[in-house]
Amino acid sequence: MALIVQKYGGTSVGTTERIKNVARRIAKWKAQGHDLVIVVSAMSGETNRLIGLAKDIQEYPDARELDVLVSTGEQVTIGLLAMALKEIGVPAKSYCGWQVPVVTDSSHSKARIQSIDDAAMRADLDAGQVVIVAGFQGIDEVGSITTLGRGGSDTSAVALAAALKADECQIYTDVDGVYTTDPRVVPEARRLKTITFEEMIEMASLGSKVLQIRSVEFAGKYKVRLRVLSSFEEEGEGTLITFEEDQNMEKAVVAGIAFDRNEARINVKGVPDKPGIAYQILGPIADANIEVDMIIQNVGEHGTTDFSFTVPRGEFQRTLGILRDVQTHIGATKIDADDKVAKISIVGVGMRSHCGIASTMFRTLAEEGINIQLISTSEIKVSVLVDEKYLELGVRVLHKAFGLDQAVEA
Ligand code: ASP
Ligand code: MG
DSSP: OOOEEEEEEEETTHHHHHHHHHHHHHHHHHHHHEEEEEEEOOOOTTTHHHHHHHHHHSSSSSHHHHHHHHHHHHHHHEEEEHEEEETTTTOOEEEEEGGTEEEEETTTOOOEEEEEHHHHHHHHHTOOOOOETTTTTEEEETTEEEEEOTHEEEEHHHHHHHHHHHEEEEEESSSSOOBSSOOTOOOOOOSSSSHHHHHHHHHTTOOOOOOOOOHHHHHHHHHHHHEEEEEHHHHHOOOOESSSSSTTTTOOOOOOOEEEEEEEEEEEEEEEOSTTHHHHHHHHHHTTTTOOOHHHEEEOOTTTEEEEEEEEEGHHHHHEEEEEEHHHHHSSSEEEEEEEEEEEEEOOGGGGGOSHHHHHHHHHHHOOOOOOEEEEEEEEEEEEEEEEHHHHHHHHHHHTTTTTTTTOOO
């Protein structure tokens, strides 16, 4: 008999009917003799609704009080789920983050978990209770409620699984696993039976929304066995996130294709090619707390060079504003910018041992007449920036070119 942490996301607990379904599912696992700790999100839409209320009152809501407010979404769900379980005869007990306690640092709205006391939960499990914990929330050293960032319940679940040394952490969501790419863009996309941690981290940071990236990092660090499954299907093994890269020799070189529309490109032309330029351009942008993603600078010629980078689309205008000052200061000739761009990335640990992956990507895009504006790479991914209108086409042809629509997994 195993100790299992299960997390149910917002859509899975979006109505009282669905909460009753979740309770029935938990009851089945319990009947098989497992010890269960359940983490829940707020009912779908609730966190956004609460943030909206705050913004009706303060344009920039007070960080401490915003956490007091938004953490209530999860408190509603733990109460309802505990009732639903008791109603069908399963002993259950709910906990807010502070009651566990889940101790975090004090960075409101993006707090990091520092420690979790498992004593109370253990005692309840030993007494045969299903333990239900509110995701997304904790308490800092001075007793203030904190939250872990949007999608943070995933991280709560993984952290609890690590603290309890659970046999598995199961993330129940509205998809039945991790896919080779978004099935809404490529209907042939397939569910992966396994994906490595490194690939999952890349996929999450490159725009795949299945898991909060921090939760994957956490699982990698503490070696938590993590699985993504659908809460709407009775059976199904979902996708297991593995540590072993080569357990499956038949695995495709490219595991998946991620994409992100939230990109804007900025190209600073004719900047003097001398030390300190990258810092002079990007320093003020970092100071304004704008996250820069891709960065490209070429070897200069005749004393000048071009400098390109991308920022989130919502920060496009603000970035341009900052750059106008920078441009005069450093003497760049021109700023060329475009916020109708998108990033497509291929991800796979197999790239380490195979060459020609990037060239297959570039050839495939060229055959469709898709122009590549910027390229960036890591050991296990290649990303390209293209005109937004080619995003879907690009993802589709790459999915095919790398054989992702054929079942290749053993
Ligand atoms: N309710 C929070 C959110 O919407 C946390 C979560 O669902 O994971 O971001
Ligand atoms: Mg989520």
